[in-house]
Amino acid sequence: MTPVRSTSRRATARRFSLVDDARWVRVQRAALSGGVAAAIVAALRQAGVADGIGIWAATALAAVVGAALPVRTPARALLRWDGAQWWWQRAGEPLAVTPGVVIDLEQWMLLRLNAATDADGVRGRAPPERWIALSRRAHEAQWASLRLHLFLAAA
Incomplete structure (x- = not known):
């Protein structure tokens, strides 16, 4: 048996x-703010208003600022x-x-x-x-x- x-x-x-x-919230904010800044940079380059490495540095800066904002406890x-x-x-x-x-x-x-x-x-x-x-x-x-x-x- x-x-x-x-x-x-x-x-x-x-x-x-x-x-x-909270770290996940910061990653999401960095991606969102970097994406928005990249879209603005692309629009400015397409219009011929701006060109160069400085505008891409601004995109990176936007991502860093988005990640650095304080996260309130949900x-x-x-x-x-x-x-x-x-x-x-x-x-x-x-x-x-x-x-x-x-x-x-x-x-x-x-x-x-x-x-x-x-x-x-x-x-x-x-x-x-x-x-x-x-x-x-x-x-x-x-x-x-x-x-x-x-x-x-x-x-």
């Missing part, structure tokens, strides 16, 4: 209080696993989501939350996706449990 070896594991219900990583959001479904709540009513780990560097994770689809394949009424950058430093007390739940619930 062979023993029953069941590998089905269920992640227990759990709540995670999350906040975006309100914490709640990511909840109830044993069957993930829920995202920032302000107001909770939204059923399907989290996907896009990047996992053990010390830092990038999650993409998609609105969950119902039985008919129709998406929820909320925005289609939300990106969340998380760092181990900001979520030390719940980091191991969060990673475990994300990977066990997806299996």
Whole structure:
């Protein structure tokens, strides 16, 4: 008689209080401000108003300034696993989501939350996706449990 070896594991219900990583916010600001400055530089060059290396230095400066702006601490959001479904709540009513780990560097994770689809394949009424950058430093007390739940619930 062979023993029953069941590998089905269920992640227990759990709540995670999350906040975006400030460094990720700075990277986004640098990319946005550098992109806007590059578009302005391209328009100026096309018009023949400006030329030379100085305008590209201005683009780099805009990116540095965008990254250097202070980041205010955003309100914490709640990511909840109830044993069957993930829920995202920032302000107001909770939204059923399907989290996907896009990047996992053990010390830092990038999650993409998609609105969950119902039985008919129709998406929820909320925005289609939300990106969340998380760092181990900001979520030390719940980091191991969060990673475990994300990977066990997806299996």
